[in-house]
Amino acid sequence: NRLAAGAKDDPGPTPAVVAVEILPPEAVLDGPGATQQFTVRARYADGTDRDVTSLTVLSSSNDNAATVDPSGRLVAANRGEAFIMARFETHTVGAHVITLPKALAFEWSNPPAANVVDEFVHAKLRKLRMNPSPVCTDAEFLRRASVDICGVLPTSDEYRSFVSSQDPEKRRHLIDQLLERREFTDMWVMKWSELLMIRTVANQVSYKAMLLYYDWLQDRIEANTPIDQLVRELLTAQGGTFTDPATNYFQHERDTLKTAENIAQVFMGMRIQCAQCHNHPFDRWTMDDYYGFAAFFSQIGRKRAEDPRETVVFNSASGEVKHPVGGRNVAPKFLGGEAPDFASAEHAGRDRRAVLADWLASPRNEHFGRNLVNIVWAHFFGRGIVDEVDDVRVSNPPVNADLLDTLAKRFVESKYDFKQLVREICNSNAYQRSTQSNETNADDQTNFSRATLRRIRAEVLLDMVSATTQTPDKFRGLPLGARAVQIADGNTSTYFLTTFGRATRGSVCSCEVKMEPNLSQALHLLNGDTVGGKIQAGGLVKRLLDAGQSPEQVIEEIYVRALSRRPTDTEKADLLALVTAA
Numbered sequence: 001n002r003l004a005a006g007a008k009d010d011p012g013p014t015p016a017v018v019a020v021e022i023l024p025p026e027a028v029l030d031g032p033g034a035t036q037q038f039t040v041r042a043r044y045a046d047g048t049d050r051d052v053t054s055l056t057v058l059s060s061s062n063d064n065a066a067t068v069d070p071s072g073r074l075v076a077a078n079r080g081e082a083f084i085m086a087r088f089e090t091h092t093v094g095a096h097v098i099t100l101p102k103a104l105a106f107e108w109s110n111p112p113a114a115n116v117v118d119e120f121v122h123a124k125l126r127k128l129r130m131n132p133s134p135v136c137t138d139a140e141f142l143r144r145a146s147v148d149i150c151g152v153l154p155t156s157d158e159y160r161s162f163v164s165s166q167d168p169e170k171r172r173h174l175i176d177q178l179l180e181r182r183e184f185t186d187m188w189v190m191k192w193s194e195l196l197m198i199r200t201v202a203n204q205v206s207y208k209a210m211l212l213y214y215d216w217l218q219d220r221i222e223a224n225t226p227i228d229q230l231v232r233e234l235l236t237a238q239g240g241t242f243t244d245p246a247t248n249y250f251q252h253e254r255d256t257l258k259t260a261e262n263i264a265q266v267f268m269g270m271r272i273q274c275a276q277c278h279n280h281p282f283d284r285w286t287m288d289d290y291y292g293f294a295a296f297f298s299q300i301g302r303k304r305a306e307d308p309r310e311t312v313v314f315n316s317a318s319g320e321v322k323h324p325v326g327g328r329n330v331a332p333k334f335l336g337g338e339a340p341d342f343a344s345a346e347h348a349g350r351d352r353r354a355v356l357a358d359w360l361a362s363p364r365n366e367h368f369g370r371n372l373v374n375i376v377w378a379h380f381f382g383r384g385i386v387d388e389v390d391d392v393r394v395s396n397p398p399v400n401a402d403l404l405d406t407l408a409k410r411f412v413e414s415k416y417d418f419k420q421l422v423r424e425i426c427n428s429n430a431y432q433r434s435t436q437s438n439e440t441n442a443d444d445q446t447n448f449s450r451a452t453l454r455r456i457r458a459e460v461l462l463d464m465v466s467a468t469t470q471t472p473d474k475f476r477g478l479p480l481g482a483r484a485v486q487i488a489d490g491n492t493s494t495y496f497l498t499t500f501g502r503a504t505r506g507s508v509c510s511c512e513v514k515m516e517p518n519l520s521q522a523l524h525l526l527n528g529d530t531v532g533g534k535i536q537a538g539g540l541v542k543r544l545l546d547a548g549q550s551p552e553q554v555i556e557e558i559y560v561r562a563l564s565r566r567p568t569d570t571e572k573a574d575l576l577a578l579v580t581a582a
Contacts, residue, residue: 015044015048019043020091024095026097029097030076042088056072060083060097061082064078064080081097081128083395090279092394116406132429132450135429141171143565144432149175150186151485152467153467160560185221190487192217196234197262198490198505200489200491204254213246213248229361231267238315241305260294263360267371269391270285270367282393292332293333294321295321299316300319317349334365335367337359370392372416380426390508400448459487460485462530468540469540477492484497490506500521556572559571
């Protein structure tokens, strides 16, 4: 009949879809073969809603745990978690699913909660029928906290003092002490230098400009400047790249679209690159969203200063972003938010970047606080609550949304106090867990039921080797004895740092820091000139022997310096046998 009538359109415009939901939003399934029917409903601008399950694209993030068919029927498989993604029109939503072994016998161990972090971690573990591992030993905690917070190994004196202390609050006191050390600032200046791509760039960022930019960042981190204030200062920077160093951020990347992509990825954790050419297939972002966000950066002007080495960044008050489909000018629009009215009294004549910064680094933008919390969490746990930290999307949800939301809320309430966030994470039992598993959490890699073994990043590893062997390093622009984490320029490196994956800061991607092992690393540790050369140059063993220490005492001192623990009886016996044989 429709064909016979000429297949005419329905009368009047079709109401726009304003929201989509999937029901139920979460499910726990008891054993392989258990089923759950999902329903997807769409709400329209005229107030109506309808079941659109049959018109929705449904998929599972983990077919090993659960599969879903086009009708919305989910079937449980093996123990694990899955995210069921539902995509209808330009909307993408999802539901969280847990599959348990059939009739699993489980008794909750009722572990104590040190703070709000543990409350939410425990709530998720209880759903998963997992008991957390106990907290680690004092020696393990001392090493872990020292390396994570400050990027340093504890000295042998610090080790003996901490392990022998009977103070029940000694772990909390240690965290407070580490947060006040200069090394804490160095660690997070390095981390932010990667996110902000601080490095020299030919014909764009000179060595002098890069150093001034690095010093600006170091001053802000050292003063514990609230992160929202730092970001506002960065995004609204204008003036000369020498006189106003934060302007170098807009010199590292001059392309308008790429600038927008970088800012979304660094400050909101979102990779919007896909939406440049088509609506994002696994997230809610459309081409309109992409070009609307890019429009905030279309009026950045640049000109030469009196010093030809310096560039002046300013608001040109002109320039638009054109949509590739149709060529129309796209008005600025917050990513996931409203479009500000630049004709209003509130925004008339303002720099578009300033309007964006007011929204981006504020509680109105929930993604800002969540993203920063996630970045800090990943530093201390080896993986984010959303992982990868800069790949936040509907189809890659947080493993513990309640935990992330609560930490973000508390972070915002603290006025973005970075040290307070670190303090809260490190004082939790979740952070202080042992790496030893139990029968319920042996396979857990994502829900923080136990500590995981983590690689040490290149700069920290080199500093640890240098400190243990008491051998100073010399890097460009730094005095003899400076630490590798203090290197300002992403282009400054050594064979050791490059081999172990130091970031070149050529992009904002978290993948810039390489943590994967490879053969070159193993060969360099065994045969390269770094470790062997530093052992010989430092002469530590000779100095200890000359001071009257016995071989057994020397062995123990080396273990404490390098591993923050004493050797086991077997290790000590084996090494003493080697000494005797020599």
